[in-house]
Amino acid sequence: GGNVYFQAVENLDTLIDFAGKHHWHAQNGQPGSGNNKHGANGRDLVIPVPPGTLIYDVDFDLLLKDLSEVGLKVRICRGGRGGKGNKAFATSTNQTPRYAEPGKKGQERNIQLELKLIADxxxxxxxxxxxxxxxxxxxxxxxxxxxxxxxxxxxxxxxxxxxxxxxxxxxxxxxxxxxxxxxxxxxxxxxxxxxxxxxxxxxxxxxxxxxxxxxxxxxxxxxxxxxxxxxxxxxxxxxxxxxxxxxxxxxxxxxxxxxxxxxxxxx
Ligand SMILES: Nc1nc2c(ncn2[C@@H]2O[C@H](COP(=O)(O)OP(=O)(O)OP(=O)(O)O)[C@@H](O)[C@H]2O)c(=O)[nH]1
Ligand SMILES: [Mg+2]
Incomplete structure (x- = not known):
């Protein structure tokens, strides 16, 4: 699956769109399939936030990143690895297994955003x-x-x-x-x-x-x-x-x- 990022962008100055609880997830990857196909990667999800946003991991009470400048980006969740195609499971007795792996589950995290404006x-x-x-x-x-x-x-x-x-x-x-x-x-x-x-x-x-x-x-x-x-x-x-x-x-x-x-x- 895709990764999830937060990125500081221009022209945003509040976290008002983030009030309350939200749930984001990147696109799912595709499972592997026959013909030796590895599952397609999911697209990444990039969530725009105002510069000056601090990204915390709630469960660990940890500051992950201070997105203090436009352009800074932090990956908060890694997408699961795509499923392996059938060839990966080939053995000497079964050269074309009918089995392909589903994608692995991606990471999940509870994140809190805090904004400390950057102004002169x-x-x-x-x-x-x-x-x-x-x-x-x-x-x-x-x-x-x-x-x-x-x-x-x-x-x-x-x-x-x-x-x-x-x-x-x-x-x-x-x-x-x-x-x-x-x-x-x-x-x-x-x-x-x-x-x-x-x-x-x-x-x-x-x-x-x-x-x-x-x-x-x-x-x-x-x-x-x-x-x-x-x-x-x-x-x-x-x-x-x-x-x-x-x-x-x-x-x-x-x-x-x-x-x-x-x-x-x-x-
Ligand atoms: N006469 C006069 N009125 C002013 C002046 N500056 C602001 N006002 C008036 O004072 C009132 C409050 O102005 P705001 O700019 O909303 O005040 P604020 O400090 O942003 O207020 P909050 O957002 O509530 O903290 C409005 O009715 C304005 O028109 C000034 O220099 N002279
Ligand atoms: Mg005011």
């Missing part, structure tokens, strides 16, 4: 801060944007083209909430996506909803990131979002004074 820049922030809005303005990605928290429930990748033909990949990550590093919300699921981004951009709403404070939110998100994997806080940038200018000075000044780094404001 990861956008983090509280739910509803404006992350999806930003990625939709600077890339062709069109995640849903709405005025309520947890609009984005799956990470989204966008390619940002720069004027000199350089480009980088930006990841819009679902909103983080307090306790995310312990799994609050879908925290852990989301945080793992920024493990491999080179830069983390923190989107901060400086006029958050009543009962929420911008400076507290800023430190809250930083705390989650630090607790999660202790990434250097210095690389965080802050972008103020919302209609900053419409507010009478005080809030902005207050936020600016209380934040260590301040990126550019919306013009």
């Amino acid at each position: 820049v990861g956008l983090v922030g509280m739910p509803n801060a404006g992350k999806s809005t930003l990625i939709s303005r600077c890339s062709a990605a069109r995640p849903k944007i709405a005025d309520y928290p947890f609009t984005t429930i799956e990470p989204v990748l966008g390619i940002v083209e720069l004027s000199d033909f350089r480009r980088f990949v930006m990841a819009d990550i679902p909103g983080l909430i307090e306790g995310a590093h312990n799994g609050a919300g879908l925290g852990y699921e989301f945080l793992k996506h920024i493990e491999r981004t080179r830069i983390i951009v923190h989107i901060l709403d400086i006029m958050p909803t009543v009962g929420s404070d911008a400076v507290e939110n800023y430190y809250g998100i930083r705390h989650e990131l630090e607790q999660y994997n202790g990434r250097d806080a210095k690389i965080y940038k802050v972008k103020a979002s919302r209609d900053e200018r419409t507010f009478e000075g005080t809030i902005i000044v207050d936020v600016e004074r209380n934040l260590p780094v301040f990126g550019h404001q919306k013009s």
Whole structure:
């Protein structure tokens, strides 16, 4: 029978098609037959996954492969050997046996997929801060944007083209909430996506909803990131979002004074 592979391909950025349980098998090989025919090989099955997918063997709790780049491929199951043709069973007394071997059974395995996105820049922030809005303005990605928290429930990748033909990949990550590093919300699921981004951009709403404070939110998100994997806080940038200018000075000044780094404001 055929082998089963996973391969990282371009243009896939979620494992959404793999939600729940799936069962794949490669084409069966053909049994051997008379006329000294060895059974035909089954075709291989190659299952495309997004780059950044980690392939685990569930039963052995073992990482088989980190498909961290487009093109990388891992064989997870070997197909069974084809059946031998009748000649293989010939003896001195029986030159043309009427027996040919059926194919051998292929390998079976329980596999789990985990995605850790590969991006240059990861956008983090509280739910509803404006992350999806930003990625939709600077890339062709069109995640849903709405005025309520947890609009984005799956990470989204966008390619940002720069004027000199350089480009980088930006990841819009679902909103983080307090306790995310312990799994609050879908925290852990989301945080793992920024493990491999080179830069983390923190989107901060400086006029958050009543009962929420911008400076507290800023430190809250930083705390989650630090607790999660202790990434250097210095690389965080802050972008103020919302209609900053419409507010009478005080809030902005207050936020600016209380934040260590301040990126550019919306013009
Ligand atoms: N006025 C103003 N509104 C903004 C700005 N950025 C985003 N919004 C609005 O804020 C709301 C939330 O924006 P999203 O981009 O969906 O926020 P998000 O951070 O992706 O939210 P989640 O996916 O829920 O985590 C939407 O109604 C946007 O139109 C901004 O810079 N100024
Ligand atoms: Mg969003």
